[in-house]
Amino acid sequence: MLQKARKFCTVLFSRKIVLVSALVILFFAICAIASPLMAPCDPYEQDLSRRLEGVSSEHWLGTDQLGRDLYSRIVYGSRVAFMVGILAVIAAAVMGCAIGLVSGYFGGWVDQVLMRLMEAQMSIPPLILALALVAVFGRSIPMLIFVLGVSAIPNFARMMRGQVLSVREMDYVAASRIRGNSNTATMVRHILPNCISPIIVIMTQSIGGSILAEASMSFLGAGIVPPTASWGAMVNDGYSYIYDAPLFALAPGVAIILLVLAFNIFGDGLRDALDPRLRGAL
Amino acid sequence: MGRFILKRLWQTLIILLLVSVVAFMLIQFIPGDPVYVMLGENISKEYHDTVYESMGLNQPLTTQYFNWLGNMLRGDMGYSYHFRKNVNQLIASRLPVTLTLGIISAVVSVVLGVFFGAVTAVKRGTATDTTLTVLANIGLATPSFWIAVLLVYIFSVKLGWLPAVGFTLPWVNFQKSIRQMILPVICMSMGGVASYTRQMRSSMLEVIHQDYVRTARSKGLPENKVIWRYAVKNSLIPILTMASTTLRGCIGGSAIIETMFNIVGMGQIMVIAINYCDYQLLQSSLFFMAGITCLCNLIVDIAYAYADPRIRLE
Numbered sequence: 001m002l003q004k005a006r007k008f009c010t011v012l013f014s015r016k017i018v019l020v021s022a023l024v025i026l027f028f029a030i031c032a033i034a035s036p037l038m039a040p041c042d043p044y045e046q047d048l049s050r051r052l053e054g055v056s057s058e059h060w061l062g063t064d065q066l067g068r069d070l071y072s073r074i075v076y077g078s079r080v081a082f083m084v085g086i087l088a089v090i091a092a093a094v095m096g097c098a099i100g101l102v103s104g105y106f107g108g109w110v111d112q113v114l115m116r117l118m119e120a121q122m123s124i125p126p127l128i129l130a131l132a133l134v135a136v137f138g139r140s141i142p143m144l145i146f147v148l149g150v151s152a153i154p155n156f157a158r159m160m161r162g163q164v165l166s167v168r169e170m171d172y173v174a175a176s177r178i179r180g181n182s183n184t185a186t187m188v189r190h191i192l193p194n195c196i197s198p199i200i201v202i203m204t205q206s207i208g209g210s211i212l213a214e215a216s217m218s219f220l221g222a223g224i225v226p227p228t229a230s231w232g233a234m235v236n237d238g239y240s241y242i243y244d245a246p247l248f249a250l251a252p253g254v255a256i257i258l259l260v261l262a263f264n265i266f267g268d269g270l271r272d273a274l275d276p277r278l279r280g281a282l
Numbered sequence: 283m284g285r286f287i288l289k290r291l292w293q294t295l296i297i298l299l300l301v302s303v304v305a306f307m308l309i310q311f312i313p314g315d316p317v318y319v320m321l322g323e324n325i326s327k328e329y330h331d332t333v334y335e336s337m338g339l340n341q342p343l344t345t346q347y348f349n350w351l352g353n354m355l356r357g358d359m360g361y362s363y364h365f366r367k368n369v370n371q372l373i374a375s376r377l378p379v380t381l382t383l384g385i386i387s388a389v390v391s392v393v394l395g396v397f398f399g400a401v402t403a404v405k406r407g408t409a410t411d412t413t414l415t416v417l418a419n420i421g422l423a424t425p426s427f428w429i430a431v432l433l434v435y436i437f438s439v440k441l442g443w444l445p446a447v448g449f450t451l452p453w454v455n456f457q458k459s460i461r462q463m464i465l466p467v468i469c470m471s472m473g474g475v476a477s478y479t480r481q482m483r484s485s486m487l488e489v490i491h492q493d494y495v496r497t498a499r500s501k502g503l504p505e506n507k508v509i510w511r512y513a514v515k516n517s518l519i520p521i522l523t524m525a526s527t528t529l530r531g532c533i534g535g536s537a538i539i540e541t542m543f544n545i546v547g548m549g550q551i552m553v554i555a556i557n558y559c560d561y562q563l564l565q566s567s568l569f570f571m572a573g574i575t576c577l578c579n580l581i582v583d584i585a586y587a588y589a590d591p592r593i594r595l596e
Contacts, residue, residue, distance in 0.1 A: 122579070162519065201484055242439075253425065271484065
C-alpha cells in the first residue's frame with residue numbers, strides 16, 4: 001500500500017509544474033491555518049493617518065482605505081477562500097455524483113424526475129440563484145458554503161449521468177450483473193471508477209470556481225460580512241482607489257488567480273496520474 | 283426525432299412549473315413582512331396595506347401562487363417598486379442587451395474553446411500545447427471582475443482606445459456597438475474559452491486512442507479528416523453537456539459585467555432587484571430568464587441525441 005502510494009506520488013509529481021502547484025496550495029493552506037503567524041500585522045487594526053500607503057518595509061503591499069495592512073488581510077483572506085472553496089465543492093460533488101449515478105444507472109422515471117429537478121435548478125444562473133438565496137436567508141459563512149454547494153450540484157449530476165450512460169452498456173457492467181452483483185455493488189465497483197476521471201477534473205475546476213464564486217459574491221457585496229477579509233471584497237474596495245493605489249485592487253486578484261490556478265494544474269496532474277491509459281505516456 | 287422534440291417540450295413545461303414554484307416560494311422565506319423589507323419601515327400603515335393587498339399577500343398561499351402564475355402566463359409580470367415601472371416594460375427594454383452580449387460571448391467561448399482544445403490535444407507535449415494549456419489555466423483562474431478592472435485600466439484609462447461604460451445594440455449603431463462590446467465580451471467569454479479548451483483537450487485525449495480513430499487512420503484517411511471528422515466529433519459529447527450551461531453562465535456573469543461596465547441589461551436588473559429587495563421584479567425576471575435557459579437546454583438536448591447515437595432516446 002505504502003509502495004503504491006509512493007509510486008503514485010512519483011507519477012503525480014514527475015511533472016514539475018504539478019509539484020509547484022502543490023507547493024502553492026500548501027503555502028496558502030499554511031497561511032489559512034497559521035494566519036496569525038504568517039501575517040506581520042493585525043488585519044483589522046485601522047490607522048486612518050496611514051491610509052492608501054504604498055509599499056514599505058512595514059507594509060509589504062501597502063495599506064487599504066482604512067489604513068489596514070494589505071498583506072495581512074490577504075493572508076487572512078486565504079481562510080475564507082479555502083474554507084468556502086473546498087467545503088462547497090465537497091458538498092456539491094457528493095450530492096451531484098450520487099444523483100448522476102442513480103439517474104444514469106436506473107434510467108426510466110428515476111432519471112426523469114432527477115434530471116427535471118436538476119434542469120429546473122440549472123435554468124437559473126448559479127450566481128443569480130446564490131445572490132437570491134443570500135438575499136432571502138441572510139449572509140454568513142455556513143450559508144455561503146450551502147448556497148454555493150447547492151448551486152454547483154447540477155454540474156456534477158449531469159456530467160456523472162453522461163458518463164454513466166456511456167459506460168453502463170459496456171460488457172464488464174453486463175458481466176457484473178450476470179455474476180449476480182447487486183445494483184449498488186455494480187454502480188460503486190464497476191461504473192463509478194470508470195466515470196471518475198472527468199469528475200476529478202470537474203472537482204478541481206470547481207474548487208477554483210467555488211473560490212471565484214465566493215470572490216464574485218463578496219465583490220458584489222453579497223458574500224462575506226465585513227470586516228472579515230475576503231479577496232473579492234478587497235478587489236471591490238480597491239477598484240474605487242485604482243488611481244491612487246493600484247496594488248489595493250490588483251494584489252488580492254493575484255492571490256485569487258494563484259490559488260485557483262494551482263488547484264486547476266494540480267487537478268490536471270491528478271487526472272493524468274489517475275488515468276491508467278495516460279500513465280504510460282508520462 | 284419529432285416525437286422526441288414533443289416529449290422534451292412537455293418536459294420543459296414541467297421544469298418551468300418547478301421553477302415557477304421556486305421563484306414564487308422565495309418571497310415566502312423572507313423573514314418579516316415582505317412589504318416593510320421592500321419599502322422600508324418608514325412607510326405609512328395605509329400605504330403598507332395598499333401594497334400588501336396589491337401584491338395579493340392577504341390571500342391564501344395557493345391562491346397567491348395560481349394568481350401569480352396566471353398573471354405571468356397572460357404576460358402581466360407585475361410592478362417594480364424600485365423602478366416604478368411595469369416589469370414587462372423593464373424586461374422588454376433590457377432583454378435584447380443581455381441576449382446580444384450573452385449569445386456573442388457563448389459563441390466566442392464554444393468556437394475558440396473547441397478549436398484550442400483540439401489543437402492542444404493533437405499537439406500534446408509540444409510548445410503549442412504547453413502555451414495554450416497554461417493560458418487556458420490562467421484564463422480559468424482569473425475572476426471576470428478582476429480582468430475587467432485591469433482591461434478598463436489599460437485600454438480605457440491609460441490608452442483611451444475603448445470606452446469603459448455603456449452599450450449600444452448592433453442594429454442601432456454598428457461601429458459604436460463593436461467598440462463598446464469588445465471589453466465586456468472578452469471578460470464574459472474568457473472563462474468559457476478556457477473551460478472549453480481544458481474539457482476538449484481532456485475529452486480528445488480519451489477519444490484519440492480509440493479503435494475507430496486508429497481504423498480511420500489505417501484506412502489511409504488524411505490526418506486532418508481523422509481529427510476533425512472522427513476525433514473532434516466524438517469528443518464533442520462532454521462539450522455538449524457543458525454547452526447548456528454556457529449561456530446560463532453568461533447570463534449569470536452578466537450580473538457582474540453589466541454592473542461593472544454600467545450596461546443596462548437583465549443581469550443588472552436582477553442585482554438591483556436583489557439589493558433593493560424588489561421581490562416582484564426578482565420573481566418575474568428569474569422565471570423569465572429560466573424560460574429562456576430551458577429553451578437553450580432543449581436545443582442542446584436535441585444536438586446531444588444527434589451527436590451520440592449510443593444514447594438511447596427512450
